[in-house]
Amino acid sequence: MTAPILVVGEVQAGHLTSPTLECITVGQHLAAGQAPVIGFVAGSSARSVADEFSHVGVARVVVVTDATLDTALVAATAHAVAAAAERVGADTVLVGGTTFGRELVGRLAIRWNASAASSVTEVRKEGDALHVRRPIFGGRATETRRLDGPRFVLALRPHTFPVPPDAAVPSNIEEVPLPSLPPGLLVARRTALEPTSEGVGPSLGDASIVVSGGRGVRTAENFHLVEELAAALGAAVGASRAVTDAGWRPSSFQVGQTGRSVSPQLYIAVGISGAIQHLVGMLSSRVIVAINSDASAPIFRVADYGIVGDLFQILPALTAEIRRVRGL
Amino acid sequence: MEIVVCLKPVPEAETRLRAATDGRALDSEGVKFVLAGYDESALEQALLLKESIAGSRVHAVSYGPGPRTEEVLRAAIALGADLATWVEAPPGTALDPIAAARALAAAITSVPHDLILCGKQAGDDEAGLVPPALGELLSLPEFSSVVDLRWDAGTSRFRFLRSTEEGGERWESSGPCVMGLQQAWNDPRTAKLPNILRSRKATIARRPLEPVPAGPRSESERFELPAPRTGARMIEYKTPAEAAQQLVRLLREEAKVFP
Ligand SMILES: Cc1cc2nc3c(=O)[nH]c(=O)nc-3n(C[C@H](O)[C@H](O)[C@H](O)COP(=O)(O)OP(=O)(O)OC[C@H]3O[C@@H](n4cnc5c(N)ncnc54)[C@H](O)[C@@H]3O)c2cc1C
DSSP: OOOOEEEEOOEETTEEOHHHHHHHHHHHHHHTTSSOEEEEEESTTHHHHHHHHHTBTOOEEEEEOOGGGGGOOHHHHHHHHHHHHHHHTOSEEEEEOSHHHHHHHHHHHHHTTOEEEEEEOEEEEETTEEEEEEEEGGGTEEEEEEEESSOEEEEEOTTSSOOOOOBOOOOEEEEOOOOOOOGGGGGEEEEEEEOSTTSSSOOGGGOSEEEEEOGGGOSTGGGHHHHHHHHHHTOEEEEOHHHHHTTSSOGGGBBSTTSBOOOOSEEEEESOOOOHHHHTTTTTOSEEEEEESOTTOTHHHHOSEEEESOHHHHHHHHHHHHHHHTTO | OEEEEEEOEEEOTTOOOOBOTTSSSBOOTTOOEEEOHHHHHHHHHHHHHHHHSTTOEEEEEEEEOTTHHHHHHHHHHHHTOSEEEEEEOOTTOOOOHHHHHHHHHHHHHTSOOSEEEEESSOTTTOOOOHHHHHHHHHTOOEEEEEEEEEEETTTTEEEEEEEETTEEEEEEESSOOEEEEOOOOSSOOOOOHHHHHHHHHSOOEEEEOOOOOSOOOEEEEEEEOOOOOOOOEEOOOSSHHHHHHHHHHIIIIISOOOO
């Protein structure tokens, strides 16, 4: 396989996201110097963002600057990506496994007739097939799937791969038009964007650190202890269902079987017992810390580090220590 | 309004996972299958919409092998679905999300559909690929991670909120779309006994799986359980400040999770 690899850039706050950069690392690894990694970026700010690819060794970038793509209508982007992949003769498309990335992969699998996988944490090329590893069952198991070629689309699990080192190359930007879209795709319209619940800090699905509080926090008012620790760490805030059921925090905070699945680098569970329905939403986190007054709480069986103690004493001390080492 | 809900049976959350003897997939011997968590949200949402719009019907569609697939469809009928279609997968079929989307799309194309609801992802393979693939197959827009959905009768539009990495996005649609729901319904309805009894006799339309066009495929070749966690390294301390210092040191120096 020596066909180019296309990395689809996702843009946030005017920059390529770190899951996009992770895809470049994986693309370079798969291409093994035999084929180029080519960037793709869409939307009205695509041109200015396209340059960022050239800072990490990706010279050629296909851009579609059509404003139709600004409203995040993934269907339109999928059509543009399929056309770009065709144009550059790519056999593999990589995208960060965010909400956008997963939707893109599902659509491209059909549109571009490729075999597809999401939440990929390892990729190996063998002959004409790709072998990918991915967590399943909420991180309680891992599967390896064989994807048959000749075309592949993968959404890579965010926070899994390193970002590429800086390597400036001259940039070669190619602007292409947006292919015409079936009218049925254009019935929906975005009417408003609301920043993450508090307007501060990263959102749950995206954060590399998550601090979650459970029933042990006791009241809605006490939840600020969890939030202060999160703020010191630059982390997102999560909660167990005991908390969302009690209305201490909205259900968008809930981690677990009927809430969100997260897989940050670090997950800190505070006053959470570790029921299986909670665990399936966070077990694939890289490092798990549990703080609980009950030494026999099941959460300690899945944690890497544990503190048995009263969260009302431990959390303020921990927040202070983190502020101290981070110079806040 | 004709609301289609796509449902998938998955092993219940409490299942003790183990690999089948060939090591390629979950050993499903003796495993109890239930409606996937987010699919339960999708069904609940469909039933709420039906109740708010006169003359609506909910049509549950599922692709998979018997008897588990038929059972989740009967459960959906007991909860209030009006129609059910089972696209039968031969026993032992390895389920590939894209193949599943093709099978579901073929069934949906042949029935009326003003809205198609799915769970955002299933709790077993957690791929999340069926809703967007369905969108592409049916040439409809698709929205994953929908957390709130209403029908606005005044303007004849769906109004919905999705939760993404960037925050909440509000959308409206004047035509059919596919949605992947991700709602924390902590109290979905439960079926009443007479409805459960009636659901046992309800008719389920059976559709054989159409031969899929040759195309790229994926297949599970290995199913692994993580090495059992050895349990947490417990931090010994005399004061909370000491506990905090030790934890932060371990996180920085040993776990290397932050600088
Ligand atoms: C179908 C279904 C779906 C579900 N989905 C979810 C889901 O998505 N997410 C989810 O989280 N749950 C879910 N649950 C609920 C789950 O089973 C548990 O009930 C829930 O996770 C418990 O929350 P908790 O750990 O906060 O509370 P508890 O289990 O009550 O634990 C509280 C913990 O706090 C500790 N504690 C108390 N005081 C202190 C203190 N001062 N300092 C330190 N520690 C203290 C206690 O020792 C205890 O371990 C679901 C259940 C069902 C049946």
